[in-house]
Amino acid sequence: MTNKNQDHYWKTLDRDLGRIASFEYATALSARPLVGIGIAFVFIIVAGLASTLFFGGTSTSYVVIAAAAIGAYMAVNIGANDVANNMGPAVGANALTMGGAIAIAAVCETAGALLAGGDVVSTISKGIIDPSSVSDSQIFIWAMMAALISSALWVNMATWVGAPVSTTHSVVGGVMGAGIAAAGFAAVNWPNMGLIAASWIISPLLGGLVAAGFLAFIKYYIIYRDDKIAAARYWVPILVGVMGGVFAMYLSIKGLKKIIKIDLPTALLIGVIAGALIYVIAKPMVKRQSEGLENRNKSLKILFSIPLVLSAALLSFAHGANDVANAVGPLAAIVHAEEFGEFAGKVNIPIWVMVIGAFGISFGLILFGPKLIKMVGSQITKLNPMRAYCVALSAAITVIIASWLGLPVSSTHIAVGGVFGVGFFREWHEERRARQSSATRDPAERIAPEERRRRKLVRRSHFMTIIAAWIITVPAAALLSGVIFVMLRAAFV
Numbered sequence: 424m425t426n427k428n429q430d431h432y433w434k435t436l437d438r439d440l441g442r443i444a445s446f447e448y449a450t451a452l453s454a455r456p457l458v459g460i461g462i463a464f465v466f467i468i469v470a471g472l473a474s475t476l477f478f479g480g481t482s483t484s485y486v487v488i489a490a491a492a493i494g495a496y497m498a499v500n501i502g503a504n505d506v507a508n509n510m511g512p513a514v515g516a517n518a519l520t521m522g523g524a525i526a527i528a529a530v531c532e533t534a535g536a537l538l539a540g541g542d543v544v545s546t547i548s549k550g551i552i553d554p555s556s557v558s559d560s561q562i563f564i565w566a567m568m569a570a571l572i573s574s575a576l577w578v579n580m581a582t583w584v585g586a587p588v589s590t591t592h593s594v595v596g597g598v599m600g601a602g603i604a605a606a607g608f609a610a611v612n613w614p615n616m617g618l619i620a621a622s623w624i625i626s627p628l629l630g631g632l633v634a635a636g637f638l639a640f641i642k643y644y645i646i647y648r649d650d651k652i653a654a655a656r657y658w659v660p661i662l663v664g665v666m667g668g669v670f671a672m673y674l675s676i677k678g679l680k681k682i683i684k685i686d687l688p689t690a691l692l693i694g695v696i697a698g699a700l701i702y703v704i705a706k707p708m709v710k711r712q713s714e715g716l717e718n719r720n721k722s723l724k725i726l727f728s729i730p731l732v733l734s735a736a737l738l739s740f741a742h743g744a745n746d747v748a749n750a751v752g753p754l755a756a757i758v759h760a761e762e763f764g765e766f767a768g769k770v771n772i773p774i775w776v777m778v779i780g781a782f783g784i785s786f787g788l789i790l791f792g793p794k795l796i797k798m799v800g801s802q803i804t805k806l807n808p809m810r811a812y813c814v815a816l817s818a819a820i821t822v823i824i825a826s827w828l829g830l831p832v833s834s835t836h837i838a839v840g841g842v843f844g845v846g847f848f849r850e851w852h853e854e855r856r857a858r859q860s861s862a863t864r865d866p867a868e869r870i871a872p873e874e875r876r877r878r879k880l881v882r883r884s885h886f887m888t889i890i891a892a893w894i895i896t897v898p899a900a901a902l903l904s905g906v907i908f909v910m911l912r913a914a915f916v
Contacts, residue, residue, distance in 0.1 A: 459790035463499050466786050470495035470779045477775040487761050490568060491779060494754035497575035498747070498783020499791075501590045504582045505746060506532060506788045507795030508818075508838035509738040512811035515800025518728040519735065521793055527732070528739045528792075529785040535743025536781035551595055551619075552602035556610035560760045565911045566605045567753040567760075570597030573904035574753075577896065582791065585798050585885075586892035589833035590746065594753065595619060596900030604905035605912075622825075623893055626836035629824065631844025634817035638845055641809050642852070646720060652713050655726055660706040663730050666816050667705075668698020670737045673819040687827055727808035734815035742834060747780040754779075799839060803889075804846030804881045814841035839889060846881035 471492030475484060510524040519527070557563045574593035581588040595616075602610045641662075648654040672694035675685045685693070709726060716722035751772060759770040800806060806814070818838045825832040 463496075463786060463790055466499070466783065467492050467495045470783070473779075474775070477773065484761065486564060486568075487758055490571065490754050490757040491776075493568070493571045493575060494751050494776070495779050495783045497571055497578070497590075497754075498751070498780045499787035500575050500578040500582060501746065502532070502784035502787025502789075503791035504578050504587060504787075504795055505590050505835055506739065506742065506784065506792055507587055507799045508835050509742055510735055510792075511796045511799025512806055512814045512838075512842065513731050513735040513800070514796050515806040516724075516728075516731060516808045516811035518731045518808050518811065521796065524735070524796065525789055525792060527736050528788055531736050531739035532743035532747075532784050532788065533781045535740040536747040536777055536784070538744075550612050550615050551599050552606075552610050553612065556606040557602070560765055562605050562912070564757050564760050565915065566601035566908055567598075567756045569601040569604070569904045569908035569911055570594065571753040571757075572907050573597040573600065573900050576903060577900045581892050581896075582795060584888065584892070585794065586889050587795055587799055587835055587839050588892050588896050589835040591833055591835075592619065592623075592893075592896045593900045596897035597904040598753070599897070600901030600904030601908045603901070604908040619897070622832045623836065626821070626825070626832040627840025627843065627893075629832075630817050630821045630837035630840035631847070633820050634813045634841035634844040635848035637813040637816055638810060638848055639852075641813070645723065646809075651718050651720070651723060652716055655723055656710055656713055659709045659726050660702050662812075662816075663705040663709070664698045664702030666730055666734060666812070666819075667701030668694040669816060669819045669823065670734065671697035672823050674737065674741055676823065690823075724808045727812050731808050731812050731815060734812065734819075738815060738818060738838075743781065743784065746834065747777065747784065751776050751780040798885065799842060802882060803839075803842050803885050804849070806842070806845070810845045810849075813845055814838065817841040817844070836893065843881065843886065850881060 471488045474487050474491035506528050510519070510528050513519040514521055514524045552566075557566060574590070574597040577593045577596070578588060578590055599611055599616065641658075645651060645654045645658055672690045675690035675693050676687065712726060713722075716725065755770050755772045755776050758773060758776065759765075800811075818834065818841055821837045821841075822832065822834065
């Protein structure tokens with residue numbers, strides 16, 4: 424073979440191998456989502472079959488098997504959607520890698536659910552439906568089944584379109600829709616529904632205002648000071664102490680109900696003591712960490728990174744303790760009704776039901792969580808450690824305020840509202856600075872109003888998608904649940 428033919432041969436071989444490599448890479452990329460779906464499907468099947476080990480082998484236990492599988496499906500969807508609100512800001516601020524965030528969240532969510540998860544749950548989702556209005560236990564079982572299926576489907580659909588929604592509101596909508604289909608509109612506690620509807624507005628607004636307020640404080644007292652490092656040495660330990668105290672209160676109220684029930688004044692005392700101790704510990708650590716740092720904003724990000732990681736972990740623990748019960752509440756109701764032949768407004772959650780919820784959330788987070796984590800962390804507005812810290816602190820403070828006022832708020836709405844609040848505050852602040860500087864700038868150098876509108880710091884398309892998803896969550900889940908209940912009753916009752 425001549426040299427020319429050899430060159431042609433090797434070029435052809437390289438081209439063919441390159442095509443094969445490209446094909447294999449494309450196949451791997453396209454198959455990756457299917458692997459996640461396959462693993463989730465196996466977990467759902469295993470959860471259903473495992474329920475037979477804990478719930479007797481009677482003929483009626485097939486209902487429990489189906490409910491356990493659907494409960495596992497719901498938990499997977501919560502992991503894919505809801506946990507992003509806790510980890511998204513830390514990932515978006517580059518304080519955590521995606522892998523690190525998923526690992527921390529999986530451990531903390533599971534620990535929160537199993538160690539501090541509520542052992543008693545309201546099966547009618549915060550008193551939305553009067554149990555006495557559903558007289559037949561079989562009707563009640565199918566109503567709870569419809570609520571579980573509809574809420575899981577709705578959260579799955581929201582995750583697919585990239586909208587972080589409230590899983591609690593999805594369950595509430597599902598229970599309400601099934602209750603209306605089973606017993607009419609009179610079965611619904613409309614005053615409670617009014618409070619939940621009000622929380623759609625209160626949660627994100629309060630979260631956004633608190634986050635914006637902390638960001639304004641940090642800008643004025645640290646970022647815009649001539650000696651940023653000296654200002655940070657003074658204020659960062661105080662802010663870390665505030666964060667520690669707030670999270671101690673938050674965990675006392677929301678995360679430790681299974682171990683001990685703590686009232687608000689006691690939680691406030693715990694928060695003050697914890698905040699003071701953390702301040703004493705943080706002050707020398709911040710001083711040591713700030714030595715040798717340059718007097719610029721980039722240096723400040725280093726000082727906020729560790730508090731931000733800790734806040735994300737604590738939020739995940741509290742979320743696991745507080746929200747897993749919402750996911751498995753209808754499942755616990757079905758298990759209770761099947762076991763005792765009656766239904767109740769409140770039931771104990773069997774440990775195997777909590778295990779399904781805890782591990783389902785971890786599977787959902789690991790397999791499908793990155794999409795919503797990226798959305799919350801970087802696609803709504805650009806976050807750095809200071810802004811993400813404000814979002815995390817806002818989430819804890821707002822939940823405490825809501826508990827004090829007795830308002831049923833959504834942790835999802837609060838966290839995402841905090842991200843919006845930080846973004847819109849930055850827009851307002853930049854616009855204000857632009858107007859002040861334009862007064863002294865040459866007219867030829869001024870930025871046109873059209874260009875200023877193009878430079879918005881909050882992506883309006885994501886904002887509108889999320890708001891729309893929030894508004895229609897309860898009615899959509901309710902309508903879907905009502906239709907599913909009618910189908911189930913026609914088939915099995």
